[in-house]
Amino acid sequence: MEINDQTVAAVAAIAKNAGQRLLDVFSPDARPVDRDELQRVAARNEQVSADGLRDALHELRPDARFIDGDLETTALPDSGEWWAIDNAEGSVNHVHGLAEWGVSIALIVDRRVELAVFRQPIGDLTYTARRGFGSWLNGSRLTVAQKNDLDIAIVGTGQAEARQVATYAHIGRSIETMLEHAFLVRATVPSTFPMLLIAAGNMDAFWQYEPVLPGVAAGSLLISEAGGLVTTIDGGPWAPGASTIAVGSPAVHAALISVLAVGA
Structure with a gap:
């Protein structure tokens, strides 16, 4: 159809x-x-x-x-x-x-x-x-931002749902690591809004552990169709049901994946 x-x-x-x-x-x-x-x-x-x-x-x-x-x-x-x-x-x-x-x-x-x-x-x-x-x-x-350095990027993460206990340590370590590299780190809910900001070029990257599909599906397409990248946190292909997601403008996304790997 x-x-x-x-x-x-x-x-x-x-x-x-x-x-x-x-x-x-x-x-x-x-x-x-x-x-x-x-x-x-x-x-x-x-x-x-x-x-x-x-x-x-x-x-x-x-x-x-x-x-x-x-x-x-x-x-x-x-x-x-x-x-x-x-x-x-x-x-x-x-x-x-x-x-x-x-x-x-x-x-x-x-x-x-x-x-x-x-x-x-x-x-x-x-x-x-x-x-x-x-x-x-x-x-x-919409078009994603054209920044080429993580140190001037606004990035963010957030809980997918309340009480996802297994994600707490991952979120904490990733924020601590990213604070050393990005210009500004945000933590917010729900997932869709930082993804909308990335698609519109107002924000540069976002990552999440244990996402729920209704919270990231629309944003993933909005970002990719605006010229951004959508992968898992380890840089692999993202598909519905993946246990992590990382999105962003191309240059910042590459740096994001590299930094998150160090803090894993």
Whole structure:
């Protein structure tokens, strides 16, 4: 089934509708007071955004399946179409009245991300990419930064999910190592936002241990179609289900991989 401009436009419309539903329940004054409230509001966000989203995507491509559960962190089958979606990417930010949240949708075909859409209602921003046709923000083409030295680069990492205990030491060592080499090191959630900044040239590189596919699938295509590189942390080919991811503009990416190898 062909993926064309009409497919991208249809997915963007679906994401925009879901994002509007999240915007309708957003308040910049939101401040959860305890874990129960945080979890309750986050669950509401997931339900509000999800309302009708999967049905719309299924109608668009009836044979595509949805990535859930273990498939978010393990290799996909070699063939078939899969939707990797996050109904409320950055819901923890939404819950705290912050602007960095949205709806992420990626279409994976035969283990390659072929289409990506990210909708950020705050700012009225729609990011789109189709393999071979570039990355775009509200109709303007995106290009990664052209820096050639890590020592002037803004780089970052972050948790993929809370309570990923096995990643704590890796994250800590990698940040400590990178602080000695990069101009500025950021640690932030969710994964999508630093990846959007890299695609747009505002940031230079990002790495993550134990990523979840809905958190990195769209960003991976947006970056590669903007001229960036997407690999594993050891520099190998990245594919959905890989246990690490490293992305960035070409020159900075090469230096990033080298430095992370030293700190491993």
